[in-house]
Amino acid sequence: MKRRKIMIKMIENKNIVAMILFLSLFFYNTLVTAYGGIPESKVTNDIIGTENHHSIGMDQSNNNVTKGVSENVSIITNPSIIIYVNGMVCSFCAQGITKSFKSHNAIKDVSVSLENKTVKLKLKRFHRISDKKIQSIINDSGYNVKEIKR
Amino acid sequence: MRVLIVLFFFSVIYNPIFSHPVIWKDGIVIHSTLTESMKSIKTHYSITNKWSLGLHGIDLNNRSYGMAQSNFLLKRWNGEGSQGNLYLFSGMGNSLTNQHLIITHLGFQADWETRTVYTHLSVDSYFKENPIHLLSTRLGFSPYLVSYDKLSTWFMIQVDDKLQGNEHEIGIMPVIRFFKHNILLELGSNLSNKYLMTVMIHL
Numbered sequence A: 001m002k003r004r005k006i007m008i009k010m011i012e013n014k015n016i017v018a019m020i021l022f023l024s025l026f027f028y029n030t031l032v033t034a035y036g037g038i039p040e041s042k043v044t045n046d047i048i049g050t051e052n053h054h055s056i057g058m059d060q061s062n063n064n065v066t067k068g069v070s071e072n073v074s075i076i077t078n079p080s081i082i083i084y085v086n087g088m089v090c091s092f093c094a095q096g097i098t099k100s101f102k103s104h105n106a107i108k109d110v111s112v113s114l115e116n117k118t119v120k121l122k123l124k125r126f127h128r129i130s131d132k133k134i135q136s137i138i139n140d141s142g143y144n145v146k147e148i149k150r
Numbered sequence B: 001m002r003v004l005i006v007l008f009f010f011s012v013i014y015n016p017i018f019s020h021p022v023i024w025k026d027g028i029v030i031h032s033t034l035t036e037s038m039k040s041i042k043t044h045y046s047i048t049n050k051w052s053l054g055l056h057g058i059d060l061n062n063r064s065y066g067m068a069q070s071n072f073l074l075k076r077w078n079g080e081g082s083q084g085n086l087y088l089f090s091g092m093g094n095s096l097t098n099q100h101l102i103i104t105h106l107g108f109q110a111d112w113e114t115r116t117v118y119t120h121l122s123v124d125s126y127f128k129e130n131p132i133h134l135l136s137t138r139l140g141f142s143p144y145l146v147s148y149d150k151l152s153t154w155f156m157i158q159v160d161d162k163l164q165g166n167e168h169e170i171g172i173m174p175v176i177r178f179f180k181h182n183i184l185l186e187l188g189s190n191l192s193n194k195y196l197m198t199v200m201i202h203l
Helices: A002-015 A014-032 A073-075 A093-103 A132-138 B002-009
Strands: A082-087 A107-113 A118-123 A144-148 B026-037 B038-046 B049-060 B063-078 B085-093 B102-113 B117-126 B130-141 B153-166 B165-178 B183-189 B195-202
Touching: A082 A132, A093 A107, A093 A118, A093 A132, A132 A144, B038 B063, B049 B085, B063 B102, B130 B165, B165 B195
Parallel strands: none
Antiparallel strands: A082 A118, A082 A144, A107 A118, B026 B038, B026 B195, B038 B049, B049 B063, B063 B085, B085 B102, B102 B117, B117 B130, B130 B153, B153 B165, B165 B183, B183 B195
8 A cells, every 4th residue: 555655656746766766676676586585584694604505315215305494595695506426437427417407597507526526506697496406417317416505 | 410420430330348328318329349350330319317229230240230229227326436337238130231130139237437447247149140149348447537527548458258159259458448528439459369449429
């Protein structure tokens, strides 16, 4: 109700600058919420340096059990994902990992480390990739996910 | 581009050892080898990460065959610093010159590797008017560790036992393997009567 009154006043006064400002703020909030922005309940602690850690449990039923902080915060504060992979001993065989991730529209860059047994993903701004999708890509490449760190 | 590469390699051929019979889902392998007694070219498409279908062109005893092949990954063990695999192969084809000469193939492969050690065992049987059975083993090591995008080098010893009729033909051959990105090259020779050259590409 209040918002409607403000809108009418702006139109009457022909205050175009104020209207543009209001609409910009409105769309910004909508955009941030739609792409996983910071919910009101999670504020400073998650922004300032808290590590977002997801562990994927490889139980018998092969269900993904994700624990820890919501993914939403990590998109803005930490656009990198580190995946610990089992079985990755040969670069010739692991080419599929790089190829598959690079073809995903959320991924900006992929780097594989055989020494650390990790795959590091850099996300494009405002893009996301779920743990389930990551696990699916790694499995389709012939490997197993041990852990995902965001 | 993929079609051109396939056509290019269709002029060369064979070896019983197929290092990567199944790769990542939707991946394509083109594998071509030349030895003193056999030649072939293989191309496989991995429908899933456990199953691939392919075509083989084989030259055995101066006869050429075309075959359709199915490779199945029975089991894979992905350890923290190792990988082990069990594969099953089956194929069926026909002579390219004689319409009534059918050839079938059954094979089994086990391998285990780390970043420095490679072991391989395969058994292949080609059933035709004069069946051939091949037992092949490899033991290899990498003298240095490399990062993901650098040239990797392996030194291996390959031991083959070919049984045809009542005749055994045993061969021992050192092999050197290089690979970088999606291209692999192998060269082997016993400096006498046996040699090997393999090229493999992952697409």
